[in-house]
Amino acid sequence: MTDEGFVNPQELMTRIGIQEGMQVADFGSGSGEIAIMIANLVGETGRVTALDVLPSALESVSAKAKRLDLKNVTSVRANLEVLGSSTLGDNSQDVVFLANILWQTSKKKEVLEEASRIVKSGGKISSVEWNKNENPAGPPTAMRIGAEELRALMERVGLAFVETFPAGGFHYGLLMKKP
Numbered sequence: 132m133t134d135e136g137f138v139n140p141q142e143l144m145t146r147i148g149i150q151e152g153m154q155v156a157d158f159g160s161g162s163g164e165i166a167i168m169i170a171n172l173v174g175e176t177g178r179v180t181a182l183d184v185l186p187s188a189l190e191s192v193s194a195k196a197k198r199l200d201l202k203n204v205t206s207v208r209a210n211l212e213v214l215g216s217s218t219l220g221d222n223s224q225d226v227v228f229l230a231n232i233l234w235q236t237s238k239k240k241e242v243l244e245e246a247s248r249i250v251k252s253g254g255k256i257s258s259v260e261w262n263k264n265e266n267p268a269g270p271p272t273a274m275r276i277g278a279e280e281l282r283a284l285m286e287r288v289g290l291a292f293v294e295t296f297p298a299g300g301f302h303y304g305l306l307m308k309k310p
Contacts, residue, residue, distance in 0.1 A: 139299065140164070140165055140168055141168065143257075143259065143298060143304065144168060144169065144172055146296060146304070146306070147226060147228070147255060147257045147306065148226075148255065149169055149172045149173065149226060150172070150173070151172070151173055151174040151176060151177060152173060152174065152176040152177045153172075153173045153177045153225040153226060154173075154177065154178050154180075154223060154224045154225050154226075155169050155173060155177070155178070155179050155180070155224060155225060155226045155227070155228060156179075156180045156182060156217065156219060156224045156226070156227045156228070156246075156249060157169060157179060157180065157181045157182065157228050157230075158182050158211055158217075158227060158228065158229040158232060158242065158245075158246060159182070159183055159211065159229060159230065159231070159232030159235075160181035160182060160183045160188065160189075160192055160206075161183060161188050161191075162188055162191040162192065162195075163181055163188070163191055163192030163195050163196070163204075163206075165228065165230060166179050166181040166192055166196075166204060167192070167195050167196065167199065167201065167204070169228070170196065170201045170203050170204045171201070173203065174203070175202070175203060177203055178203050178204075178205065179203060179204045179205070180204075180205050180206075180207055180217070180219060180224075181204060181205070181206045181207070182207050182208075182209045182211060182217055183206075183208065183209070184208065184209065184210055184211070186208060189206035189207070189208055190206075192204065192206045193206045207219075211232075211241075211242045211245050212236060212238040212241045212242055212245075213241070213245075214241065214244055214245055214248065215245070215248075216245065217245055217249055219249045220249070221248055221249065222249070222250070222251045222252060222254075223249055223251065224249045224250050224251060224254060225250075225251060225254050225255070226250070226254060226255050226256070226257065227246040227249060227250050227254070227255075227256045227257075228256075228257050228258075229242070229246065229256070229257070229258040229259070230258075230259045231259065231260060231261065231302075233258060233260055233276055233281065234260060234261055234270050234274050234275050234276055235270075235274075239276065239281075239284055240284060240287070240288065243256075243284060243285055243288045243290075244288050246288075247288045247289055247290060247309060250309045251309065252309055252310065253308065253309065253310075254308070254309050255293070255306060255307065255308055255309075256285070256290060256306075256307045256308075256309070257304060257305065257306045257307075258281060258285075258304070258305050258307075259298045259302050259303070259304045259305075260275065260276055260278075260281060260302060260303060260305075261275045261301060261302055262275070262301060262302060262303055263275050263276070263277035263278075266300075266301055268301050269301055278295050278303050278305060281305055282295065282305060282307075285305065285307045286307075289309070289310070290307035290308065290309055290310075291307060291308045291309070291310050292307060293306040293307055293308050294306050
């Protein structure tokens with residue numbers, strides 16, 4: 132990842148190891164830019180589930196997928212703070228991706244428990260969050276979660292550390308694996 136600017140999504144997907152045929156959940160997908168990129172990487176034999184609490188965000192994901200004739204994207208409205216809300220099966224996903232969502236919730240552990248529930252044994256969970264340091268972009272520093280704090284929280288829900296990495300000038304990435 133570059134040290135300047137914002138996250139390079141293509142570089143991030145390579146680091147995580149997104150491959151053809153994978154099942155990937157995009158937690159807090161927003162308008163779906165990442166979900167659409169993942170859908171192209173996993174190909175026709177893979178599947179991306181874009182999850183968000185906002186219907187307008189999911190409508191955007193669905194519209195983009197339809198416009199690009201991507202049949203491997205499903206949009207699901209979910210409150211990820213509630214175990215089981217993703218409607219995805221236990222141990223069903225190869226990768227769960229979270230980008231800039233944990234700083235927004237006081238229920239970080241619950242969101243991570245849902246991610247851990249649905250990821251397969253040997254599967255990966257990757258989170259990209261705002262650096263804890265003061266910078267002009269992003270949410271207030273007090274709302275951010277630092278890399279070490281996030282790692283400890285992810286380990287408490289049963290995940291094993293793989294690596295922490297820079298994800299642009301304003302973010303860090305954390306890659307964990309389900310044993």
